[in-house]
Amino acid sequence: MxxxxxxxxxxxxxxxxxxxxxxxxxxxxxxxxxxxxxxxxxxxxxxxxxxxxxxxxxxxxxxxxxxxxxxxxxxxxxxxxxxxxxxxxxxxxxxxxxxxxxxxxxxxxxxxxxxxxxxxxxxxxxxxxxAPEVTRQLVGRYASRIRPPQRAQEGSALTPRELQVLRLIADGLSNVEIAATLSLSPETVKTYVSRLLSKLGLRDRVQAVVYAYRHELVT
Structure with missing residues (x-):
């Protein structure tokens, strides 16, 4: 057990x-x-x-x-x-x-x-x-406090699909919800998430949300 x-x-x-x-x-x-x-x-x-x-x-x-x-x-x-x-x-x-x-x-x-x-x-x-129901409100409300003075370009390292996935993560969607939104399998979404976290040097989805708002990849 x-x-x-x-x-x-x-x-x-x-x-x-x-x-x-x-x-x-x-x-x-x-x-x-x-x-x-x-x-x-x-x-x-x-x-x-x-x-x-x-x-x-x-x-x-x-x-x-x-x-x-x-x-x-x-x-x-x-x-x-x-x-x-x-x-x-x-x-x-x-x-x-x-x-x-x-x-x-x-x-x-x-x-x-x-x-x-x-x-x-x-x-x-x-x-x-x-918590998906508050992610957008909470992050949107306080993101300006941690944004850098100029727009960062690190997000350009992502493919268009990876950028889509990152934006949906920042909206609080789970892998299953992202899969339904983009008409992909959850396994494929999981691969995209792992790949974008690796590319950006992020530990987890929480850091991905902070990253997305800090670098103005979402508003």
Whole structure:
């Protein structure tokens, strides 16, 4: 039998944290190995417990979720920990910075329990996760803060089809949805995604979304 996915839950609101723990622990393939209420504790516990996924809030005392994510999953971390940001859209304009800090994805706190559970499984499997219903709004709202002064030309390294796929990723579409949109098989889309990530030196779909908006490949 496969070992359960080990999860660390970090949220400064005790009731929300308890709810997450209850939902996650009720699953046979998931196990909460620790919980905490601030980012500094999350970093310390993650180093001690080595969870597969950290479910992380953004606004917390001592060290916020962005700083904690950077310490756990940033570009300078040799063995990054997968971080799933679970946040409140109308409060956290800093989610973008968390994604740039290395988070593997984000969900909203009003997501259904099934979405949270699937999000943890998705991130644990090495696939990034973006909540499709807010990707365009969130990214579009804050993209101007991270755009370079001049339009970058790196996107020209992509073929027209790869550029299409990148733009659809930035719109929050899954591989299956991209396949339906472009009349391709999901396997073909997966190949395009892998190829464009490799060409652009990106780690995952989250970085692809940030890249697309930062370089004005979508608006």
């Amino acid at each position: 496969q070992a359960p996915i080990r999860v660390l839950v970090c949220d400064d609101q005790a009731m929300i944290r308890a709810g997450f723990v209850t939902i996650i622990d009720a699953q046979a393939d998931l196990e909460v190995v620790g919980e905490c209420g601030d980012g500094r504790a999350a970093v310390d516990l993650a180093h001690e417990l080595r969870p597969d996924v950290v479910v992380m809030d953004v606004r917390m005392p001592v060290l916020d979720g962005i700083g904690a994510t950077r310490l756990l999953a940033g570009p300078d971390v040799e063995a990054p920990t997968k971080v799933l940001i679970v946040t409140t859209f109308n409060l956290d304009e800093y989610v973008y910075e968390a994604l740039r800090a290395g988070a593997s994805g984000f969900l909203l706190k009003d997501a259904r329990p099934a979405q949270l559970l699937q999000g943890i499984r998705t991130v644990a499997a090495g696939t990034s996760l973006l």
